[in-house]
Amino acid sequence: MLKKIITILLIPFLLQCTSKSYSITKQSNLAGTWYPDNAQQLSQLISSLTRNAKNHAINRTAMIIVPHAGYTYSAYVAAKAYGAIVTYKPDIIIIIGPSHYEQFTGFALPVYDAIATPLGTVAVDQKTVQKLSANNNFVFNNNAFEPEHSVEIQLPFIQYLFPGIPVIPILAGSTTPDTAKEAGCHLLHVIAHYKKPLFIISSDFTHHGPRFFFTPCSNSNKSKQMQCIKQGDQQAIDYILSCDADKLYDYCKKTGITICGVNALIFGLSLYEKVTTEKLAGYATSADITGDFDNTVSYAAIVIDGMLNTQAKPYANNQSSMLSDNDKAFLLSLARQSIQSYVLSKKPFLYSGTIPEACLHNAGAFVTITIQGNLRGCIGYIEPIKPLYQTVIECAASAASSDPRFEPLSPEEYSTIRIEISVLSPLKKISSLDELTPGKDGLVVVKGNRRGVLLPQVAKEFNFTKEEFFQQTCNKAGVYPFEYDLVTMYTFTATVFHERTPSP
Numbered sequence: 125m126l127k128k129i130i131t132i133l134l135i136p137f138l139l140q141c142t143s144k145s146y147s148i149t150k151q152s153n154l155a156g157t158w159y160p161d162n163a164q165q166l167s168q169l170i171s172s173l174t175r176n177a178k179n180h181a182i183n184r185t186a187m188i189i190v191p192h193a194g195y196t197y198s199a200y201v202a203a204k205a206y207g208a209i210v211t212y213k214p215d216i217i218i219i220i221g222p223s224h225y226e227q228f229t230g231f232a233l234p235v236y237d238a239i240a241t242p243l244g245t246v247a248v249d250q251k252t253v254q255k256l257s258a259n260n261n262f263v264f265n266n267n268a269f270e271p272e273h274s275v276e277i278q279l280p281f282i283q284y285l286f287p288g289i290p291v292i293p294i295l296a297g298s299t300t301p302d303t304a305k306e307a308g309c310h311l312l313h314v315i316a317h318y319k320k321p322l323f324i325i326s327s328d329f330t331h332h333g334p335r336f337f338f339t340p341c342s343n344s345n346k347s348k349q350m351q352c353i354k355q356g357d358q359q360a361i362d363y364i365l366s367c368d369a370d371k372l373y374d375y376c377k378k379t380g381i382t383i384c385g386v387n388a389l390i391f392g393l394s395l396y397e398k399v400t401t402e403k404l405a406g407y408a409t410s411a412d413i414t415g416d417f418d419n420t421v422s423y424a425a426i427v428i429d430g431m432l433n434t435q436a437k438p439y440a441n442n443q444s445s446m447l448s449d450n451d452k453a454f455l456l457s458l459a460r461q462s463i464q465s466y467v468l469s470k471k472p473f474l475y476s477g478t479i480p481e482a483c484l485h486n487a488g489a490f491v492t493i494t495i496q497g498n499l500r501g502c503i504g505y506i507e508p509i510k511p512l513y514q515t516v517i518e519c520a521a522s523a524a525s526s527d528p529r530f531e532p533l534s535p536e537e538y539s540t541i542r543i544e545i546s547v548l549s550p551l552k553k554i555s556s557l558d559e560l561t562p563g564k565d566g567l568v569v570v571k572g573n574r575r576g577v578l579l580p581q582v583a584k585e586f587n588f589t590k591e592e593f594f595q596q597t598c599n600k601a602g603v604y605p606f607e608y609d610l611v612t613m614y615t616f617t618a619t620v621f622h623e624r625t626p627s628p
Contacts, residue, residue, distance in 0.1 A: 148236050148237055149236065149237060149238040149245055150238070150239045150240065150269070150270075151240050152239075152276060153270075153271065153273065153276065154276050154277060157194070158195060158273060158277060159194065159199070160195075161242050163242040163243055166243060167243065167284055169195065169199070170203070170281055170284045170285075173199055174206055174207035174281075177203055177204050177206070177207020177208055177210070177405075178204075178207070178208060179207070179208060179209075179210060179211055180208035180209060180405075180427050180429070181211070182211075182212045183400065183429060184400060184429055184431055185321060185322075185323075185396075185429070185430060185432050186209050186322050186428070186429055187322070187324070187325065187395070187427075188205040188206065188208070188209060188322075188323075188324055189325045189364065189389065189392070189425070190202040190278065190281075190326060190425055191326075191327070191423035191424070191425075192221065192273060192326045192328060192385075193277075193410070193421060193423065196413065197413050198328070198408075198410075198423040200406075201406045201407070201423040201424070201425050203281075204405040205406070205425035205426060206281045206285055208403065208405050208425075208427045209322070209427060212320070214286060214321060215289065215318050215319055215320050215321070216252075216289065216291075216315060216318040216321050217282055217289050217290070217321070217322045217323075217324060218311070218315070218321060218322070218323050218324070219275050219278055219291055219293045219294065219324045220295075220296060220323065220324070220325050220388045220392055221272070221294075221295055221296070221325075221326035221327070221388055222295065222296055222326070222327065222386075222388050223272060223295040223296065223297055224271075224272060224273070224274065224384065226265065226267050226268035226272075226297075227298070228265060228297035228298070228509055229299070229486055229510065230260075230261045230298075230299065230303070230307070230486055230508075231262050231294050231295065231296055231297065231299070232263060232265035232268045232294070232295040232296075232297060233253050233263065233265070234248060234264075234266065234269045235264055235266050236248050236250075236269070237250055239276060241276070241279050241280050242280075243279075243280055246279050246282065246283060246290070246291050247290040247291070248291060248293065249291070252314055252315060254553055256292070257550060258550055259307070259550075260485055260486055261303065261307040261310065262294075262307065262310070263486065263507050263508050263509055264507060265295070265507065268295050268297075269293070272295060274295070274326040274388075275326065277326070278326055279291075282324075286322070292315070295388075296385070296387035296388040296391050297387065298387065299387045301369045301370045301373050301390055304369065304387075304390045304393075304394040305394045307391060307394075308391060308394040308433065311395070312433065312434055316434070325385060325388050325389055325391075325392040326385060326388065327384060327385020328383070328384050328385065328421050328422065329357045329361075329383050329423065329424050330357050330382055330383065330421070331420075331422075332419070332421075333418050333419030333420060334419065335419040336382055336419065338380065338382045340352070340356075340379075341356070350411065350417065350420075353409070353422060354407070354422070357381075357407070357424065359375060360381060361407075361424060361426065363375060364389060364393065364402075365399075365404065365426070365428075366402075367399040367402075367428070367430065368393070369389075369390045369393040372386070372389060372390060372393065373386070373390055394433070395432055395433060396430045396432060397431050397432060398431045399428055399430035400431065401429045402426070402429070403426065403427045403428075404424065404425070404426055405427055406423075406425035407422070407424050407425070408422075409421065409422045410423075446482055447547060447619055448480075451480050452545075452619075452621045454479075454480055454483060454513075455513065455545055455547075456623055458473075458513060458517050458520070459491050459516050459517070459543050460543060460623075462516070462518075462520040462521045462524075463493070463520050463521065463523075463524045463538065463541070463543070464538065466521045466525050466533075467534070467535050467538045468535060472521060473517055473521065475513070475517060479511075479513050483511065483512045483513040484511050484512070485508075485511065485512060486509065486511055487508045487547055488505045488507050488508050488509075488515070488547075488548035488616075489504055489505060489512060489515045489516055489519060489546060489547045490502060490504025490505075490546040490548070490579060490618075491503060491504065491519040491522075491523045491543065491545055492543070492544040493520075493523050493533070493541050493542070493543060494541065494542050494544065495541055500533065500537070500541060501523035501527040501530055501533065502523055502527060503523040503526065504546070504548075506551070507551075508550065516545060520543070542622060544621070545620070545621055546581070546618040546619070546620045547618060547619045548616050548617070548618050549616045549617045549618070550616065551568060551616050552614060552615050552616065553612070553613070553614050554613050554615055557590045557594055557613075560594070562583035562584075562588055562589065562590055563580060563583045563584045564617060565580055565616065566578060566579045566582075566615065566617070566618055567593060567613065567614070568597070568613070568614040568615075568616070569594070569598050569601050569614075570611060570613075571601060571603045571610055571611045571612075574602045576598065576599070576600030576601030576602070577600065578593065578596060578597045578600065580616075580617065580618050581620055594613075598611065
């Protein structure tokens, strides 16, 4: 068994969660640039923009699609959708936007308790967010949320029109209609206790011009160029109004149309079983404001009313415990080949063969390298940010080359190594050590930007009590004893498997 596993390296993961004693409020990144930083001016602006919008009677569940550019460029378009639903009285607001700065698969969740704007703070329903994270399609990803504008740009409208209503922010990464439906079923399941949800899909439409590397409508005649752009947008809008996520997805793939929120749109449309009314409330382009026709962005305001797909059953999680012996052998083989490729050629290993279904799902994992029972490298991802097979390939190479406690693995050492993989379950927030089972559970502690993790096998190897396991994890995080009451704790389980003998 591994004797030095207690020194496992924690690769910084994107998780900063909250507890009753330690909360996190995200400060505005946009105030003073994307919209006014003066509360009175901001309120007056939103009031003037929404005052004359035509109201749209909502009989069932509302969804609006609104742009997310700076208020100078697109707020007057967004206001047409917001103004159309001013009489709607939601009890929860789900904001779904694209991720402009971080690439990932699936859907990202924030760790914030609240988000601040000049109009005050908007509460994030962290209790429901935690339930969302139990499904592998949803992961905590603060790196994606920290710089992102697609969610925050909607908040002043929400604060002014729907004061006091909590929000659930979600960022959409790469997805397909099938995956979106699976994630949508889970979302509807965990928000079922709310009676009147409002879904806000944050998306701009066509980004056209050399700046965006998309120029199918380029024409010296600006009128014809803008007509071409509008026709492309209109086809996408028609698919949205008919609530056809599959056709929208196929259209965007076929044409390459640069609709930045297409994944958020597919996710939002998957939530509805039937659309009863729909309305294109507004459409414009940035050229209407800037006069720049060479590089333009289109904006649309859409209102949808319909019946949610509440009859669908939520999909079961793809837990690490579902790995078969063949799956485990496949992952160990990938790890071995990845390490070999680094050691012998200094090149990343690229796998192009068939991948077992269970290895395609996102999962956190650690790859540990030992020589004669002694630690020689260990790198991992706590969060399920990539498909499991890709996580193993990357972490294996990093464990051999980038663990700062060791020199890179040499060709002479390669034939003597033994590889162990720990595939992690989703994190589960706990409120006390009574919920921790040493030897079964791994532990994560978080205090501000400090965080530490120990895998479940550490407690077994060193026969730690709950308190000792907690203290050692706090040591990893750099948390002092007087701060123990201020940390947030998460547990996880791991499916651990390894090579029986070194196999060069």
